[in-house]
Amino acid sequence: MSIVRAERDKLKSIIRGAKRFARLSAETAPERRSDALYYRMLQTYYERIIRAHGEGNLIVAHTVFFPEEVIYAMDMVPMHTEATTWMITLFTGESAGVVSAGAELGLASEICTPHRGLAGAVATGVIPRPDVVLWSNLVCDNTAKSGELLVKLTGAPGFFLDHPFKETPEEIAYLAEEIADMVRFLEAVSGKKMNWDRFSEIIARMDRQLELIREINELRKAVPTPFSPQGFMQLLTADYLFPGQPEAIEYLTALRDELAAMVRSGKGAVPQERFRLMSFFLPPMYLTGFFEKISREYGAVSVTEPFFTFWGEGKLDPSKPLESVARKSYMIPEMRMYGPLDDRALKSINRCARDYRIDGAIYYADVGCRHACATIKLFKDQLAEMGIPMLTLDCDVVDPRVTSEDEVREKLEQFFELLEACRHRGKGRTEAAEAIGIGIDVGSLSTKAVIFSGREIVAHAVIPSENESEASARAALDRLLSETGLRVDGLPIVMTGTGGKSYETGYGRHGINTCLARGIHHLYPAVRTVIDLGAETTAAIRVSPEGDLTGWENQDKCAAGTGLFVQQMAKLMGVSLEEMSALSFRARSRAEISNTCAVFAESEVISHIHRDPPTPMPDLAAGIYASMAGRILAILKRIGVEREVAIVGGVAKNSGLIRILEEALGFNVIVPEEPRIVAALGAAIIAREKAGGGGS
Structure with missing residues (x-):
């Protein structure tokens, strides 16, 4: 297939998808005219790009947060590079290929995938080769460097727009002159002159566009909010692709009117609003439907996004288009993150x-x-400080290999559980003194089960997990029932x-961190911080004086610091886990081991074993534990440490690691005597409360 054919096929996939969604929106929700208008906007945008060369127009590629108004005013066809890569991911599901192609160009994994994918998309012909490349230093170094790479890959002439960090009259004047230089550059490249009247008209519409966005934001404050749970992505796209364009005005006006009507009637965007959320940065594009x-399902709605939709104050002056474009760039919500953070x-x-009365926040932490x-x-x-929990969701905007839907669902459900607990905190709990509760914790390596009655653990079991989680749960439950003579009925x-x-029980499932908080509170009421060292994850959680979960951070993207990591290290050393722990107590020094990556750590251990002379085994064991302690402390710093501190999970039985971690903590x-069953204990306590005296 030729590159031109590949380009058009990808863009046509976006167009087909936009047409399909526009039709479905019109058919299923005719009262929401704005949805159909939004998808028609996308259709129009990419149809223009496909037709550009045939109609004698230049395609001008530009990076994010660029003054696209200039391109429209000069009757050229803009192509927002990052957004186009995102849309290909959203409508075709094909992101791994372009990201891999970017890696083959030498772009390291530390560079965000929108820029790696952008380079790969251009190199492989997934997006059209532009006639001109425009880029700036907004809002990060990656953006500035990716523009240079696009010029190199395409051979197209390019212009770098130098955006100052601070907003002063002098720097606004400097930026306006930079934009004037860019206009002269585009005039020379295209042979077209700037249409200043059209430019002024676009600025006037852009000013109206900002007014509409502010009006929409005011309507979103209503309880319940009328705005779609993930609708901020549409607001963002309208700004990215259609600044100062009639299509954006029509879409935003329709949306504003629809929201106003819903507020007047007291109607919310979801059937029952439970959680009002603040969103930081972009969720994974490939999970857009899932997030909605x-x-x-949980009545959770994003009502505000400080760095995407919360525009700064100010008006644009159509009689001063260059200065207005410069001033607008300082009103962009993302500018609050540009340069030194103030x-x-x-x-x-x-x-x-x-103002938006939020219950919690989600930070989409693009790795x-x-x-x-x-x-x-x-x-x-x-x-x-305001009593508002925040979930940090490690993810990637376009690469599905980083975070799966199941992982995201588990973390969101845990977060919603935490928010619900915050709502009921201080109201007390009712529990029957003689009621029985059973908790089952199905882990990747072991399954734990606890029977709890009165204030005591009646019985507990820890068995190896089987291939099927349901079989593991049933086996652990059967072990308990056989020991106690109880029957499962009721x-x-x-x-x-x-x-x-x-395993469906009729009493539901609770998040692991909620159960850990309840379990540790029963055993040690003074504990405020829990470190969970599991087989595949490491987590730090905070516990209230009442035993409620108040926050957590976890690391599940790297094996370093987990039980599987310790097993692998012991295997490389040729010793058992018990022997490795005992060796560490005889160390005279600690071998230097990376605490940032399990793969690096493994290669370093092999190097220590085979060097001449080899590193003493006690020093190597102590070095491995010190590496793990460093990773654990990094997670603790994200949540804060409040004493007392408890360590649970299978790895907590490793006395060598605990000693070194205690030294690091000071x-x-x-x-606990049996650190593996704490989550199952918490689940059993919750089960007893839910039963309200049931069980026999």
Whole structure:
């Protein structure tokens, strides 16, 4: 297939998808005219790109947050490079290929996939080769460098727009002159002159566009909110692709009118609004439908996005188009994240949290976006001061290999559970003194089950997990019933763990962190921080004085610091887990081992074993544990440490690691007698409460 054919096929996939959704929207929800208008906008945008060369127009590729108004004013065809890559992912599901192609060009995995995918899409002909490339330094270094790469890949002439960090009269004037230079560059390249009258008309419409967005944001404050759970992505796209264009005005006007009508009638976007959320940054594009579905399922709606839809104040002056475009760039919500972070970002978070009455926040932490992820703890702490929990969802905007739908669902359900608990905190719990509760925690390596009655653990079991989670749950339950003589009929059972969904009990499933909080509170009421060292994940959770989960952070994208990691290290050393732990107590020093990557750590251990002379085994064992302790401390820093601290999970039985972790913390920690059953215990306690005295 020729490159031209490949380009058109990908763009035609977007067009076909947009047409299909526009038709479905018109048929299934005719009262929501804005949805059909939105998809027709997408259709129009990509049809223009396909027709551009045939109609004698230049395709101008530009990076994100670029003054696209200039391109429209000069009657050229803009192509938003990152957004086009996102749309290909959204409508075709084909992202791995372009990301891999970007990697083959030498772009490291530390670079975010929108830019790696962008380079790969251009190199493989997935998106059209532009006639001109325009780029700037908004809003990160990756953007600035990717523009240079596009010029190199395409051979097209390019212009770099230098955007100052600060907003002062001098810097606005400098930026306006930069934009004027870009206009002269485009005039020279295209042979066209700037149509200043058209430019002024576009600025006037852009000013109206900003007014409409602000009106929409005001309507979103209503309780219940009338705005679609994930509708902010459409607002973002309208701004990215159609600044100052009639299509955007028509779409936003229709949306504003629809929302106003819903507010007047008291109608919300979801059947029963339960959780009002603040969203930070972009969710995975390939899970757009899933996010909409689970939002409606749980009544969770994103009502504000401080860095995407919460525009700064100010008006644009059509008589001064260059200065207006420069001023608009400082009003962009993302500008609060550009350059040295100041109190604008934190004030916008506080204001949005208060004005929109949010219950919680979700931080979509793109693993390749370094400048955004650096703010995770800062934003979490800011919201914590207001009593608002924040979920950090490690993900990737376009690459489905990073986070699966099942992983995201599990974390969101846990978060919604936490928000529900916050709502009922302080109201007390009712429990029958002699009621029985059973909790089953199905993990990847072992399955744990507990029977709880009164204030005591009646029986518990820990068995190896089988291939099927349901079989594991049934085997653990059978073990308990055979030991106690109880019958399963009528007994309240709550499931938890990675395989907790597999066994239907009638009493439901609770998140592992909620169950850990309840279990550790029963055993040690003074504990406020729990470190869960499992087979495949490491987590840190915070517990309230009442035993409620108040927050958590986890690491499930790398094996470093987990039980499987310890097993692999012991295997490389040729010793058992018990022997490895004992060796560490005889160490005279600690071998240097990477704490950032399990693969690197493994190669370093092999190097230590085979060097001449080899690193002493005690030093190697201690070095491995120190590496794990470093990873655990990094997770703790994201959530904060409050004493007392308990360590649970199978790895908590490793005394060598616990000793080194205590040294790193500077104080002793609590390890339960059987650290593997704490989550199952918490599930059993919840089951007893749900039963309200049931069970026999």
